[in-house]
Structure formats: C-alpha cells, structure tokens
Amino acid sequence: xxxxxxxxGATATPYEPGFGDYVQLxxxxxxxxxxxxxLVGLLVAPVSLxxxxxxxxxxxxxxxxxxxxALNMWWDADxxxxxxxxxKRPVPAGRVQAGxxxxxxxxxxxxxxxxxxxxxNLAAAGLLAFTIFFYAVVYSMWLxxxxxxxxxxxxxxxxxxxxxxxxxxxxxVSVEAILMFALIFMWTPPHFWALALxxxxxxxxxxxxxxxxxxxxKATRAHILAYTILLVPVAxxxxxxxxxxxxxxxxxxxxxxGFVIGAVRLWRRDEVMAQADNYAAEKAFFRFSLxxxxxxxxxxxxxxxLKSAGLGGW
Amino acid sequence: xxxxPEHELHKRRFSRNLGVGLTLAAFVALVFALTVVKVKRGDxxxxxxxxxxxxxxxxxxxxx
Numbered sequence: 424x425x426x427x428x429x430x431x432g433a434t435a436t437p438y439e440p441g442f443g444d445y446v447q448l449x450x451x452x453x454x455x456x457x458x459x460x461x462l463v464g465l466l467v468a469p470v471s472l473x474x475x476x477x478x479x480x481x482x483x484x485x486x487x488x489x490x491x492x493a494l495n496m497w498w499d500a501d502x503x504x505x506x507x508x509x510x511k512r513p514v515p516a517g518r519v520q521a522g523x524x525x526x527x528x529x530x531x532x533x534x535x536x537x538x539x540x541x542x543x544n545l546a547a548a549g550l551l552a553f554t555i556f557f558y559a560v561v562y563s564m565w566l567x568x569x570x571x572x573x574x575x576x577x578x579x580x581x582x583x584x585x586x587x588x589x590x591x592x593x594x595x596v597s598v599e600a601i602l603m604f605a606l607i608f609m610w611t612p613p614h615f616w617a618l619a620l621x622x623x624x625x626x627x628x629x630x631x632x633x634x635x636x637x638x639x640x641k642a643t644r645a646h647i648l649a650y651t652i653l654l655v656p657v658a659x660x661x662x663x664x665x666x667x668x669x670x671x672x673x674x675x676x677x678x679x680x681g682f683v684i685g686a687v688r689l690w691r692r693d694e695v696m697a698q699a700d701n702y703a704a705e706k707a708f709f710r711f712s713l714x715x716x717x718x719x720x721x722x723x724x725x726x727x728x729l730k731s732a733g734l735g736g737w
Numbered sequence: 738x739x740x741x742p743e744h745e746l747h748k749r750r751f752s753r754n755l756g757v758g759l760t761l762a763a764f765v766a767l768v769f770a771l772t773v774v775k776v777k778r779g780d781x782x783x784x785x786x787x788x789x790x791x792x793x794x795x796x797x798x799x800x801x
Contacts (some may be wrong), residue, residue: 442756475774479767542771680792 445583449489464588479542493528574643578611602661621702651686
C-alpha cells in the first residue's frame with residue numbers, strides 16, 4: 424500500500440511537521456552564538472582561508488552545533504516537556520517525533536564532521552566531532568541529570584566553536600585559541616546560574632540538579648561571584664595575546680569591572696530582596712552576561728580589522 | 738497523457754519538500770564551489786595522455 428493511499432482512509436488529518444519544525448530542532452538561537460564565536464576564531468587567526476572555505480567552515484561548525492542540539496532535544500524530551508521555557512520545543516510539543524530528532528541529529532553530525540574535514544582539515548573535524556559527543560553524551564546524557572556541576576563541565580561544549588574556527592584556519596591549537604575557549608568556559612556558569620536564580624520553578628519541576636536546587640540560592644550567588652572573579656584573568660589574558668591589543672584590553676577592563684560589580688551585587692542580595700523587585704538584578708546580570716560575551720568577541724574582531732589597517736594589536 | 742491531480746498529502750508537505758529541495762540544491766552548489774576552490778589552489782596536476790612530458794620528469798632523471 425502506498426503512503427498516499429494509506430492516508431486516504433484516515434479520518435483525522437495528522438499534524439504534518441513543516442520545514443521550520445526541523446529547523447527548530449537545531450536550536451537556531453544557540454547556533455547564532457556558535458556562528459559568531461566560530462567566525463571570530465576563524466577571522467582573527469593568523470592564516471586566512473579562501474572565502475568559500477571560510478563560509479563552508481562556519482556553516483558546518485554551525486550545522487554540527489545544530490546536530491548536537493537535535494540530539495539533546497531527543498534525549499531531554501521528558502524534562503523539556505516539564506519546563507515552561509522548553510515545553511514548546513518541537514519534540515515535547517508533539518510536532519516532531521523523538522526518533523526523527525535522533526535521525527536528524529545523527530545525520531547532520533556525520534555530514535557536518537565529514538564536510539568540515541573536507542573543507543578545512545582533519546584536526547578541525549575531529550574537534551567538531553568531539554564537541555558533538557561532549558554535548559550530546561557527556562553533558563546531556565550524563566552530567567545534566569547527575570551533578571550540580573553540570574553546566575560547569577558541560578559549558579565546554581559551547582566553548583569549542585572559536586577554537587574550531589581557529590583550528591580550521593591554522594590546523595593547530597595555540598594559546599589564543601585556548602584562551603578564547605576558556606573565556607566562554609568560565610563565562611558559562613555565571614550566565615546559567617543567573618538564569619537559574621529567576622527560573623527556579625522550572626529546574627525544580629524537572630528534577631534537574633541545578634546548583635539552586637541542590638545547594639540553595641545563597642551558595643549559587645557565591646558560586647556566581649567566584650566564577651566571575653576567575654573569569655577576569657582569562658579575559659585580560661586573552662587581551663594581551665596576539666589576538667588582543669589596546670582596544671581589546673580596554674574593552675576587557677570595562678566589561679569585567681561591570682561583570683564583577685554585578686556579581687557582587689547578586690552575592691549581597693537574598694531571596695527577600697530578589698522577590699521584592701522580581702529578580703531585577705538577576706535578570707540585569709543575565710542580560711549583561713550576553714552583552715559581555717558579544718562585546719569581547721566583537722573586540723577581537725575589531726582588533727583584527729585595525730591590525731589589517733596598520734593600527735591596533737601589540 | 739494527463740497529469741494526476743495533486744494529492745492532499747503533497748499539498749500539506751509542500752513547504753517541507755520545498756525546504757529540503759532548496760537545502761539540497763544549496764549543498765550541491767557549495768560542494769561544487771568548494772571543489773573548484775580546492776582544485777585551483779591545489780598542487781599542479783597533469784592527466785596522463787601517453788605523451789612524454791619533460792616537465793613531469795624529476796630533475797635528477799632529466800639531467801644525464
């Protein structure tokens with residue numbers, strides 16, 4: 424029996440997932456951050472690629488990130504359905520079958536790794552494969568549900584894209600690539616813990632052992648401050664390497680001062696104060712964290728542009 | 738020869754099929770562009786056509 428004739432006997436028309444539903448599996452908002460940081464990693468590298476190779480590299484790094492997002496949605500469909508923030512994702516909302524998400528994730532993982540290897544080099548492809556494995560298996564399947572340090576270690580997956588961009592251009596890892604990785608790695612915990620402070624019910628309901636759930640909110644505020652302070656030398660260190668310069672250093676000083684002040688402010692607050700103003704400081708800190716990362720990488724890019732114009736750089 | 742009327746299923750899946758089609762076309766174009774770039778930037782190559790080509794002979798063998 425053909426597929427069409429099978430449908431002729433059906434009384435109710437089933438929901439037909441559109442192309443957009445499958446695109447949603449790839450977490451487009453996360454992909455945009457991946458594209459930006461990978462692009463910066465690739466453009467600030469001392470070796471330049473042909474524009475077609477560079478475009479392909481960024482596209483397949485983004486596709487690899489999207490594939491790991493689809494694998495995450497397949498695995499986490501049960502907890503996504505419980506959390507308000509994620510309940511409308513294609514799998515928990517019933518628009519796409521979990522098996523389809525798995526197939527899309529595995530298929531795109533293979534395509535992205537092979538194509539990145541062909542477009543650039545094997546080291547970049549290997550790093551992308553490791554990133555997908557780390558996010559889908561180490562973070563999603565293992566750490567997320569087992570330890571409150573889940574986002575600390577899992578944050579590495581989000582930190583790899585600029586390093587992959589750098590390796591795609593140069594073929595090897597250097598101190599600049601490691602510091603760009605470390606910048607996102609150290610930034611991730613304060614960013615997500617600030618979110619967890621004002622999305623408390625979500626993680627509670629899903630039983631995800633976020634720090635706010637396991638160690639309480641006071642400990643979370645202390646952790647945010649600790650990681651924000653640890654982030655300072657990483658950010659300033661990156662600014663004094665080959666990818667930095669006076670502009671990057673100035674941006675890093677201002678942004679880190681603002682981030683530390685924000686973290687101290689959160690640390691000094693308690694739940695009564697936070698509830699009184701509906702977590703205004705926590706939300707402001709979360710928004711600033713997004714700006715923090717964007718401006719840091721924008722500064723690397725601006726420094727590279729200045730350098731090519733004979734200005735900037737050390 | 739007559740065209741069969743479009744089935745309702747095809748109408749429902751049109752956007753998905755169009756998206757997949759355009760994505761595949763873009764992928765083919767990208768692979769083609771990459772191939773052109775790789776070939777142009779690669780090492781000089783010559784096809785073997787049963788004709789002696791002095792430029793292909795290593796220097797040591799060419800000199801007596």
